[in-house]
Amino acid sequence: MSQNKVQTNAKNNYLLAENYYREGAYEKATQIYKKLYTSSPFNTTYLSRLISCYQETDQFILAENLLKSRIKANKSQAYLYVYLGYNYQRQQQAEKASENYKLALNSLDKMPSYGGIIGRLFKDYNLLDNAILAYEKAMEANKNANYNFQIAQIYGEKGDFKKMFESYIDLVDKNEQYFDLVQRYTSKYITDDAENEANILFRKTLLRKSASNPKDVWNVLLSWLFTQQKDYNKAFIQENALYQRNTQDLGAIFTLGKIAFENNSFEAAKQCFDFIVEKSSTKSETINAHLFLMKIAIETKNPETENLFKKLFLVFGKNSATIKLQVAYADYLTFSKNEPQQANTVLEEALSYANSKFDKARIKLKLGDVLVFTNKFNKALIYFSQIQTQLKNHELAQEARFKVAQTSYFKGDFEWAKAQLKVLKGSTTQLIANDAVNLFLKISDNEPVDSIPSGLKQLAKAELLAFQNKDKAALSELNSLFTRKDIFINGFIPSEVIYDDVLFFKAKLLIKQKKYEEAITALNKIIAADNQGFLTDDVYFMMAETYNNHLKNSEKAQEYYQKIIFDHTSSIYLVDSRKKFRKLRGDNVSQ
Template identity: 60%
Template sequence: MKKAIILLSILFFSLFCNAQQNEFAIAENYFRNNEYEKAIQLYKKLYDKSPYNTTYLKRLISCYQETEQFLIADNLLSNKLKEKPNLTYLYVIKGYNFERQQKDDKANNLYQKALKTIDNKGSYGSIIASLFKNYNKLDYAIEAYSKIMDNNPKANYGFQLAQIHGEKGDFPKMFESYVNLVDKNENYLNNVKRFTARYINDDAENENNILFKKALLRKSISNPKDIWNDLLAWLFIRQKQYQKALIQHKALLARNPDNLGRINELGKVAFENEEYETAKECFDLIIEKTNYPSDKFKAINNNLKIAIATKQPDVEEQFKAIFNKYGVNQKTIHTQIAYASYLTFEKRNPEEAEKILEKALTLTKSKFFVAHIKLKLGEVLMFTNKFNKALIYFSQVQTKFKDHFLGQEARFKVAQASYFKNDFKWAKAQLKVLKSSATQLIANDAANLFLTISDNEPKDSISSGLKEYAKADLLAFQNKNEEAIVVLNDIITNYKGQPIEDESLFKQAQLFAKQKKYDDAILNYAKILALDKEGIFIDDVYYQMAELYNNELNNPEKAKEYYQKIIFDHANSIYLVDARKKFRKLRGDIVN
């Protein structure tokens, strides 16, 4: 019997809660649609049932205010305060009711009364502060939060204070609040980075960047901690000042050897941004100080990538020196793969590369190492036009790693090899799977190649130029850019007015840019615009032209012109956010 009563009680309580939720949802809908009279009826009913629900009370008062029923609102609040004088947050609501009537003196008297209750250690301090913030009484909100923290050193409303200072445009105090927040509790570090990132950018001379840096430096002097080095390094990385970031990370490394991981990440970022000197310094530190062989060899390989990227004359000797020092064994598998890639694509010696990779297969039983070797071996074979043999290796990896990113990469290589050998039907079948199931980078590459094939497939045995384009693509893959440009020239001449024309112009422009022939690239992009200003490449063309003018040709006015075209004419473009940010920076705005 008791169990039945309990179950019935739970059921009735659940039904009551659901009914209240439904009524509140309907009332909120009325409120959002400015149907305040209808909302009043429901909020009043809800408030009568739950008289201590602050949300219902505030909404009901707001409805009275919107319908200019200020006296009813005031009477409701006064009666509530007589009944429960400890509900001191009601002074703020009552004060705001007077402010809506432009009775500022009465309003301010009540606001001050609410603040005094915080000094008396009233229990509603946070609600009072929150109400001030919601009513846009920002100075009062700052005072309220400050009083709470003065009365209780354990209380931490740094985020709220920082946000209010930001809303007021008082950025020095905002950054100071964020820094103080981390000073009190380092667990807030990532949140502070996230919120601060809204106000700073990659310009070291931006006023907000300078203000944040000053706040950090002041705090690092008054209260030295590792966390300030961390935040300074983070700021310098955002400003692309990688050498300065490295100085901060070195300071941390001197106190904590575990900081090597961050130095490794910095090295990768510096490498991606072609700051090779700083990147090498990072990787050299890893090689010198790490206790993990895998990290050491990754750093060694990254240094070799730098040597190749900077076209150092002794790259081959550097590879051989590593093999002499560490041996040709499982430890240096990735170095062997990198060496094979260098021999193939830089030295045009795929035969030697193939021997190195075939030997590497005998040095390891790790299925992951074997997969990496086979993927590279397939690429080397594609370089020599041995597509069928390459497909065997790619297919083996694809079968072994069905749901792994290695399997996805292998499937893309299968599609690529099939495309190069003009088996467009099979290539499309592989790409169709990858478009939706692969990692983002592979999915993008797959989607682009799928569209190239789909848009240009021959119809009724009439040549569309796709075979010639695939040949040019293969030559570009083989790093034979001059030959690829010649083939693309022939396509542009022989297939005028066909879909392949603008695709060939775009591909050729990219190769020109790679060769630093920026004027030729711009000319090609202009030809695409002349062909069809509504074509599928238009936002790509605008963005690439803007980037060339901005980064290579030192013509910010032209860059702004093309970024602006994306902003106003291509709102759905994947480049929109980046274009808007770069346009505003060129215009001199403070970009958050």
Template identity: 70%
Template sequence: MKHVLLSIFLVISCFSFGQQKEDQNNFFLAETYFRQGEYEKAIQIYQKLYEKSSFNTTYLNRLITCYQETDKFEVAENLLKNKLKENPTQSYLYVFLGYNFEKQHLKEIAKNNYEKAINSLDANGAYGGIIGRLFKDYNLLDYAILAYEKAMESNENSNYNFQIAQIYGEKGDFKLMFESYINLVDKNENYLNLIQRYASKYITDDAENETNILFRKTLLRKAVTKPKDEWNMLLSWLFAQQKDYGKALIQEKALYQRSASDLSDIFSLGKLAFDNKDYEASENCFNFIDKNSFLKEEKIEANLYLAKIAVATKNPNTEKLFQELFKQFGKNQQTIDLQVEYADFLTFQKNQPEKATTILKEALTFSKSKFDKGSIKLKLGDVLVFRGQFNKALIYFSQIQTQLKGSELAQQARFKVAQTSYFKGDFDWAKAQLKILKSSTTQLIANDAVDLFLRITDNEPVDSIPSGLKQLAKAELLSYQNKNKEALQEIDNLFSSKEILINGLVPGEIIYDDVLLLQAKLLIKQEKYLEAIASLEKIIAADNQGFLTDDVYFLMAETYNKKLNDTEKAKEYYQKIIFDHPSSIYLVDARKKYRKLRGDDI
């Protein structure tokens, strides 16, 4: 008997599965006809599907739409009225019915049916979701909002704030959109990350952007009327998007003071500020961590960044700071990153590459992981390039590629191989490495690779005719080695070379702009600011629509602003970026600095 029952069950299951597959295939065919506008053919299939599954609103929706597209409004009306007669509780059908009248321009009858759908939610809020969605699908957005709000009134456990917020966004009513998003978080804190993701579609890095201001004001009002950690979190996130890292830190401190348990968000903020060269805000973050953390590892990491900031800002007490940190934490496995940073400082700021090499070789004795070894070897390679020992450097870079395949360190090492080959004048090998790196998963490495690849391919010699690329590469190497005077001399030689001048180092050539930009940066290092401006003006004179133009304008503005204290000239070049280069990466910084120079209260 058991075997008989099992056989019957298997037969029924197979039949059911086969039927489902057939219905699915028919639906796909009907959808194809529907998308192609062949509504009569689609009707034949949707009718059969709907007869089998009259509860399926997708089938019903498609069938009604096909009737309407073929002017069979009466057929659609009768179908819907019969369904309502059979089951009056299916009040969502009034939305279909109302839209059927609207398609016939019978506005008042349509309105009456829409209102019936809305009013039905007083007795049955369970249909709120489907009625709201149908209104939204028909682009009846105000009715959709009413439906969702009515459903929440009738059932306090329902939450349609997310759907309402999206509709307000579609309507362009950003104030109400943000209020709805924040109300959603107020009801359930788990929506915080989701709200950040959706709000980010409207938030920019410009603090004066209208939607940024609305979001900030909405949060502040909520924070006053109903204090909650989530409002500080969202304000911190907003300020970070706007690169107002100091303001973001105020919010993070407020959160920490309420529950002094986790410093990770302040750490992330400090790193973000450092990466964006807001060293003051970054320093405040890491000083706060150093003061409040009880974990040695956190203190070491925070002080590593404080040392990086000292190096970046050329603090005269940097050497003393490193020695104090080594005295406090020692030279061991935990301070390997600090030792690597110290070696970089010794090489590129103190011009002591031999001492840096000793430091790094000692650090290798502390390393236990292959990644620690990789970071040390990467810096050793940099130091060896600085010393002109290219082949030894390439050995270290190649070891990292072999031992750490697929890692970010391996990609960095490959770029170093390409850069070193470029410095040596081996352009073919450099291009081979850069081609691989152009698709790097690390965006910064990919960008650097593309820049160097284009510099080589755009400027390399053709048919053995000198192009100036070798001289440019040599000048860049000298700049890398902090031999700025020699680098400038190489550029002067390049411009005075008769052979090069005959063959094209003239205004309009890409290499002409590259050489002048390097020259300007070197002159700024030597505090020859007016000469640097003259070099930059030559680039603009040659081609004021070139791909370097916004870089040049921003460098000129910064030089006038910070080095020459010429406010009017600085404003002039910031303004050129604002009005002539609205897609520039410097736009937000240029706007902020222009407003500050103009005296605006930012």
């Protein structure tokens, strides 16, 4: 029989034996593993499985005799003492088990090369303290050995986060090539709650290491930790320290500013981008920083926003380098100043400066928005469709497809909207995918059936009016849903889902209009109708935020934050709710 055929047969037999083993058919697995082990007595996988099969079928003597014969034949294979010790442990012979474990550990003084396999066997048998001891003894005997990563993982399994982080950081200290690996494994324990036990221990471990052995990598990890916790000002301090040592790279500060902006931490974001404007010697970098500063000015309703835009165009001009600034200015003119015609002029001019298809796409996306704002849906759809055709599979094309779906939804063309959204549900861009799923579900759950009105067209119209900054008209459209006899039945809209959607959107608009008590009334109606609905945690958080930020009723705010903390532990609002509840209660949350 050829060597290849022998290897193929062995592989097939092993797969069959593994299948039996996993199904608990140990007798059948034993017969195959016996044959495999006989043909390959040095294969530790076959040996391990055969011993395990003997143990699962209470054939401890067979396992013992096999292991003793192997040890007698080759005493250097000291890892076999771990198997033998565990075989005694399975029989509640603790003293004999301990004796064999010690033999395995003591062997590492002379044969540290077995440290990896002995440590792993102890770990597999959940003998975690012995596993750590094995790895440590092996490293002590062989200074070139490095099992810190394995030790750190074991401390994590034991729940000893302090020692786990110390081991991970020691690993990076010895070799910074482990940075990405350590960050990935550390992230399993770190949350966005600064008071999480693991976060506190990781921070303290890093600070101690930074004090005793200063390195840039500790600042990088501290910045990363603070960013996870949304403590962007603290992250900036670390990035600033790094910049002082390398004044050529502002990339990390730009990334931090962008993350802070996306999480609505505008003050921290502004600090980052102001720093870049002050320090950068690169025109494109400076313009990009100014772009975000203008976005912050718009979000914070800075009365000087338009003047700031004009000053920037005086300094940098209107050209291909300032395309994104021109698009942002058009967005501001349309959605903040209600001047879509002027915005259209700005964008048409910007098209003449665009040199790349990507810049053209960005301009056309915004032109489409302006056209939707002015009810010119068909022309907007042409622009969006052009982008899809010209930039297939690009993020801008996905955004354009979503805008096609959204515009179709506004028009009441629900089938075409759903067709676009189906494609986008698998979008590589998470934000677009989430938006697509949410809109798809809203349409699917509330579509009119057999020409019976469901209220979806009215909701879509109200959302369009809100998109066009016509909030009063949007509220009027929503209120009409509760008075129309063809939709309103027995006090409720036929679809409970749309009842929730309508009231939740109404509450958003009322808050925007500073009608906070009316917003609370609308939100209470959702809870009264169904306090286990899919919007429940959104509703509780909006109520808590309204009481906390606008009505200054800390008692009520605490009540609704607490509902999320105790009743909605998987909510995306959990960490924010916990932080804000503790602050209102008077806890010291800055530690």
